[in-house]
Amino acid sequence: MGQGNTVRILDGNTFVVCEDTGDIEATPSEPTGLFSIDTRFLSTWVLSVNGERLNSLSYDDLQYFESRFFLVPGMATHYVDAKLSIIRERVVGGSFREQLTILNHDEKAVDLEVRMDAASDFADLFQVKDEILNKKGEIYTEVEADKLRLGYRRGNFRRETIISSSVSARYDSRGFAYTIHLEPNQQWEATIDVQTRAVGPGDRDLRMGLRAHGGERLALQHDLEQWIADAPKVNSEHGRVASTYRRSLIDLAALRFSPLSLGGATLPAAGLPWFMTMFGRDSILTCLQTLPFTPQLSKTTLRILASLQGSRFDDFRDEDPGRILHEMRYGETAAFEEQPHSPYYGSVDATPLFVVLLDEYERWTGDVALVKELEQESRAALRWIDSYADLIGNGYIWYERRNTETGLENQCWKDSWDSISYSDGTLPPFPRATCEVQGYAYDAKVRGARMAREFWGDPEFAAQLEREAAELKERFNRDWWVADGGYYALALDPDGRQCDVLSSNIGHLLWSGIVLPERAEQIAQHLVGPRLFSGWGVRTLAEGETRYNPIGYHNGTIWPFDNSFIAWGLRRYGFGEEAATIANGILDAATYFDGRLPEAFGGYPRELTKFPVEYPTACSPQAWSTGTPLLLLRTMLGLEPHEGHLAVEPRLPVGMGRIEVLDIPGRWGRVDAFARGRLDLHSLAD
Template identity: 65%
Template structure:
């Protein structure tokens, strides 16, 4: 069985083959990873010197799987007299139960062996095939195998131990001399612990909130699940979905389970959780991703939002640092804990190269209070929110025209595009030309506008500063007026993707205009034209809104940001359409993406192909999409909010549903918020749509 099997728990994950074996090449993500380091690159089980054949691999929970194996016979027909079961649970490493069953009526003697090695590759070294600069060491200590790597004060160790008799440990792995009686069994428990002996990286600076020291090293050499709240508790604490569509129920549960799997406790979070961005490359804290996911999940759980706000505030920029693209008040883009970040071969300790996360931080803080009524956190984070708002005007206006724009200061490793579409070719003219820098993309202005409007509410209601509130409101009104003039393309009736420093309008038609509706920066007189473009055949594929419209020079249905469909993107576009009264259009987008989820077994990937729905019976997979990915996991949650029309109004929850045709009855029960718990009910009344779901 060649199919890979992945289990994860926060920042730790294991990717193996279908037998549970690990044989990593320098450039793949097979292995045991934790805090951006691969702690096992080889983990191979043999019986009497032979590899095993897989019967099945059963995912019990997101952090646990079971492999059923048999010895090979060298023929097509397998009539095995032995069964081998490996049950593996991840957490700070992993715990593996190894069981061998003898089905014969005679006893059997076996030589069981597990070969173990680690290359301690940094996640960036895996992506870029880079070599190591430190030294490896291996030792056997008190019956434990210790695999180690050291570069100055940066030390990582994998500690392996086993219970069960007759285990011999050597520097290459574990061996067991096994004798099993007729129809008997043998088993052993194996612990593989990922140990961070020392952390060599930049600690938080600034206020006392930012002075929490990272603490990673285990007190005991044992793997332990990072689940302070069990999966059952997590799911039970979420609202209950009742509906006639079994696929929607499965997608909803898959979203809750995957969000639980991606829960991550960064060092400044005091054990609380925020969403890691996605498997395999992004199992860490991302400012933009964590904020968007927290917004999606707010009607279902507020813990992710509160932890995200505290953690990102704790690492908020405090100085001008060109290597990290850091400014005072700027919210980080990405935080890494591996070797290349520790020795500043990458700027990710943390890296601040995102032009949107800072404004979105204020948006999340306001939305969090609107749902929870947690005024204490709004007051506690006043400094951080003010610093973020100040960054918009003081540091983000690189063009001197009053708009948020970006240009990397770290030319070697910094991101060229610092918006959510951060691939090199995502921002382009209709004829394919790439604009110069600085670039002011349209959605950045929408986020800045929204942050100012929301910041004004916070200043007036919680910070006792009406003068500052009025200043922010004036700034927001001015920004909206200028934006609707400077970015509007009157001949094409949509907003430019970006402005160059000389005022040139980058004229590609993209999904970014949907984020403008979500932010509220679009004049009402222009909203209908924007909605019409979003639902046109050029942008809407039938499955969802493409990142770039057909007919644009760089359009590619399987291009990362130039034609694929992103579920996260669509969830905020639908929310924006609903904000401007286009409820039916929002429901169509929700229906398309949720239909696509059926073909992905309820787990929406990072992106999928932008081909027309009529061209394929199923959404075409994007070859390197992350799965699960946090903001794709959160997309069904935001679609439910949008379809049900859930909006907090003071201490009340407003329900104003608009469902797609064929949705039937939907009830979301026990929605948490400042009101306690509320229920929402809806029934679709639009004509039944064709779901394009086949029986096979």
Template identity: 65%
Template sequence: MTTDDLVSIIDGSSFVVSDRRGDIDATPSVPTGMFLYDTRFLSKWHLTVNGERLNSLSVDDVQYFETRFFLVPGEPTHYVDAKVSIIRQRTIGGSFSEHLTVLNHKNEPIELTIRMEAASDFADLFEIKDIQHKKGQSYVRVENGLLRLGYQRESFRRETLISASEPAQFDEDGLTFRVRIEPHGSWETDLRVDTRVEAVGGRDIREGIHQSPAWIKTSMQEKLEDWLANAPTLNCDSEALATCYRRSLVDLAALRYQPLGATGQTMPAAGLPWFMALFGRDSIITSFQALPFIPELAHTTLRVLALLIGTRLDDFRDEEPGKILHEMRNGESAAFEEQPHSPYYGSADSTPLFLILLDEYERWTGDGGLVRELETDARAALHWIDEYGDILGNGYIWYERRNTRNGLENQCWKDSWDGVSYRDGRLPPFPRATCELQGYAYAAKLRCARLARRFWNDPALAQRLEREAAELKERFHRDFWVADGEYYALALDIEGRPVDALSSNMGHLLWSGIVDQDRAGKIAEHLIGPRLFSGWGVRTLAEGEGRFNPVGYHVGTVWPFDNSIIAAGLRRYGFAEEAGLIAESMIDAAQFFHGRLPEAFAGYDRALTKYPVQYPTACSPQAWSAGTPLALLWTLLGLQPCGEHLVVIPALPEQMGRIELLNIPGRWGHADAFARGQAGKPDTHRHQSYPV
């Protein structure tokens, strides 16, 4: 079974993945089932009629939280003669419900045995790919009108409760209905799957959210309508852009994740199916992308991450004082410290990115109260950059994992094992200092200098941060520049030598502002040159490099979020035409994925494939890919907060036509932006600095 054969419904913290019949068959390699907080609560969910499995006529993805399956018994060759058909309509939103309708198309009554097989292995999401022996005890109880599936290991307890609105015979393997349906009549029932996530002391952490299926559906629909209504309205000539924009807003609504115990607070989860959890880097970047559209995402993200900021040295979790987390899980393996994600701090970029988001959030919203509230955390993050991030004491952010057993080796955004290499393909030793980390640190210090001066009443700190940023910029240009190729190295190795692969990371340097204007043109040439630019977007690694692979996770694929940052960086330095080219390529690619940009797709040349080839295990929807069209709109329209006003400096490719973005929220209330594509380069090549 491939991901194309799967159907998903999602509600931020919980999701269901099934085959196209609506059935769930848990397998080691494919994350099918009902999941909540990193635990699989349903591993089997099989519907049969008179002992026959069903076949799919069609699937109607009504909303991200609702799906309908149209089915008939028997093999596909029997479709034309089917006298019985079945509709499974399922909804998720706190609980999982399935409305089952069986239709009799005959002129005589029929008697049917309708059976739902149900089971749960309560697998930790980390076990799906690597099955482990469970150390707790499973149990099944048939109660009055209820099937209770459970698992307990010490104080860790999870339960699945299955019920039905019509009389059923329950047993330990599921439930059975014996029904009579009159000629051309129908039979219906509501199946309900509730979950219990138990805390120490026996309290269900999720108690009080169990509602009726009708209430869930109505509530979810109302929430989605409010979400879309509160976002800016886009009117444009490009149907592809309009489709992409709406798809992005809907996907971000679906990925709103409520951290366990944080009632009413949501932030972006990273992506379905593997990363429906709290992530530092992903949530920060997605919140940044969405600031002109949904600023409340940034507010929750900043507060939750500040609440969980590192406070001690903990090798197992790669935790250090002032460090922003990488990932937090709530499954069994995290609870019993069999893996370090409780939370895990193995990313070197989350901390400076947190500071960048804090400043940009205030620029857009005017929420100085949050800046003051998080002053202590921001100062701790700044201290981390200088104290713990600078492993070698030479003024750069480096990373080397403390947890040598199951910590991440690469702790930049290209965190796969081979994501950082020399141009000949060799892997450098640790520690490593990737180029974009230095750009993030530079931007973080300048931005925090503004916050220190305006909100923290500390002009001495502001002056020190500005001085340190200038010194960082000077040595960065000396140490990272690859003279024989005229580009910035991917990283430095422990000896201070450039890790000289040509990569997309240097596009993030433009976004951060650390690049001198006289070198920006050469960087732009590389980014849209044939080695890096596939025609669908900028590749993570240039064609011809030692480890280049167009279907390698971080060594040749195209990542939409990466391209959104690169486009913003190009526009910042005045390369509007180049930024527009990337924006157009992303919107073009999205059309081949029904308006939804996946996590990544292959880096094949556009002339070779004629369509973008999806990376086989890419998350979809994925938060910072969903945020990409929003960020590209921000870039194309040249939106920039300036005091109590929104500045709009549009630069659209001619073929994109007209764009109107109405009711953009911010400290000014709401504002509108208008633009029309024009031939030529609207901007001169100038460095557009952020005001400080």
């Protein structure tokens, strides 16, 4: 049974946001519609019977790609007397398909006028998000005997929605209708197909070749079953772990996105509804989270990002040679360069993370061929770190947008306008350097050295990278350490002044390995201490900081993905208990969201709320939140590649019980891992 009055179904490149009746009535405050490749292809889709709108009895979320709506005419007080049942079954795949069934429960025959109002504003997703609809082209409607064609054209940019029915319908400029006669206990059915087209030069559909199933439910179901069958199996005494894992696996399948013109290969889209597209940082981090479970995503992600790696200097797109893209869009505003996402390169961390993922992928899978295939792209990424990212010339990665109109100000993962501050709450000038990115650069150099020595046949380059990594580690631990606080600063300003707030970013430093061993315990204690750890998870900004706000986007909320990497970092430095504490909090929180962790939730203390408070505009599902339970499983079981084998060193939270992960894929073939947590003796005593 679905919850609330908004229904979302999706399949990679296409998704629908509608009311619990199945209707779509887009308004600035209700961003519903049928969306694909950053365009809204349906903004109105309203069903009526005899001129009367319908009311929802219930809806079922059957799978991520299908829903079923049970409706009756009349107001809620008339449900008991309803003589008609209307069922809408909807599947979203390569197209949008809706089966409409009407059942007559009356003792006498009925004549019905069934109508579907249909329209499209062809709004760009950025226009929907910003609630600004400024169309500069022409919207047109073509009524044909067997179909209705809605379209939009602006120069060579053309988008079309083509509507047809399995049962003869009367089409007009506002939709289509049926006149039907039903005897007692008789039912009527019609299947409505909605095809979306992105037309380029030569009348060619740009969406050809994408992973698509023509809206066929059986093909989509088979694809999902195969996806689940290929992944490891997770069983646990504590039901939340297995159920959350399965929910994550299904959502990850739903978020597989096929970039245009790249042969149908898939990578994780960032999240629904605003970020159903390719992102550098989001896709890479999601792949790192899910590598032990779905390694094929990492391979395609690396190849796709490598194929679009920056090759020139372009201020509009913040592009440099070797830089990995931040975001790719296919809508009207990108096509006409009203915003730079075609693609946009304004990410300061995707480039070192690209090298990190490639090395981690090889360590896990043994796929040396891909490491050799992407050697030049990896070298270009490593070159970017020193040649183009060091804007100050002091050996750190800095960022400052060159596109001052539409580029991102903050190009780290905490990309909201006020996420980087001094302890007094003021914001630093640009350029800025955030701490976790220096850790990523260190990690990229260490991993790049391994690949250069073992696979690229270049020991001199390997030695150079190792020297640079060691120098970076020494310099970083000198310049970023907040001595009177016992933690690392969030960022430096161009004068070298520390943004000396306590933040979750310090956990990423553990993951990257840049933290000095003698300082690791202080960092670990901060991460599970009362200022950062709420009981549900680690806050993005510590309680007591000037800008702290438990529902501030990056200033006090809890981001599940952030916590998964923090826990992984704690395990790297030997803090298994602390990692288990964080894993336990996040997995507990997941149960309140039916196993689907949102993008972020409130940083209120656990003893205050008793349940996690969802951030009001959080994406759900969201890729790196979907990947969070998978990385936490890896962390709790201590799964790490070691000398060609899989090492297992469990540290489960108290009371977790037995967990088994079966058929873990890797260079070792497929192996199983088992773990048992300690009993909660206090709970047993109670």
